[in-house]
Amino acid sequence: MDELTDVQLEELRQSLLSLREELQLALSKSSEDSKPIDLDLPIGRVSRIDAIQQQKMAQANKRSQEVRLRQIQSALKRIEAEDYGECKQCEDPIGFARLKARPESLLCLECQTKLEQR
Numbered sequence: 532m533d534e535l536t537d538v539q540l541e542e543l544r545q546s547l548l549s550l551r552e553e554l555q556l557a558l559s560k561s562s563e564d565s566k567p568i569d570l571d572l573p574i575g576r577v578s579r580i581d582a583i584q585q586q587k588m589a590q591a592n593k594r595s596q597e598v599r600l601r602q603i604q605s606a607l608k609r610i611e612a613e614d615y616g617e618c619k620q621c622e623d624p625i626g627f628a629r630l631k632a633r634p635e636s637l638l639c640l641e642c643q644t645k646l647e648q649r
């Protein structure tokens with residue numbers, strides 16, 4: 532796998548920046564959705580269960596967005612430190628195609644696959 536060119540790196544940096552913006556926006560919205568439900572509200576039992584389930588989903592969704600946001604922020608730091616695009620496991624270049632699909636990747640496809648099979 533080839534090392535990234537400056538142009539590719541810049542493209543990935545831009546997509547990390549816009550992903551970060553999207554996630555920050557989504558998170559600021561979802562903090563309103565995951566407000567505690569007012570259990571005194573006269574909405575009936577079924578819709579209350581519904582509301583609780585929706586809230587649980589919103590919270591799970593929010594957690595995964597927070598995790599991804601952290602990964603994206605650390606990827607941006609790695610770009611600044613010129614430590615980006617290298618597999619944390621085998622130190623091979625991760626490859627542009629994979630980074631384009633998921634710019635916050637820490638591992639090359641091979642190491643990621645091994646990790647998931649464990």
Ligand SMILES: [Zn+2]
Binds near residue numbers: 621622623640641642
């Ligand atoms: Zn690797």
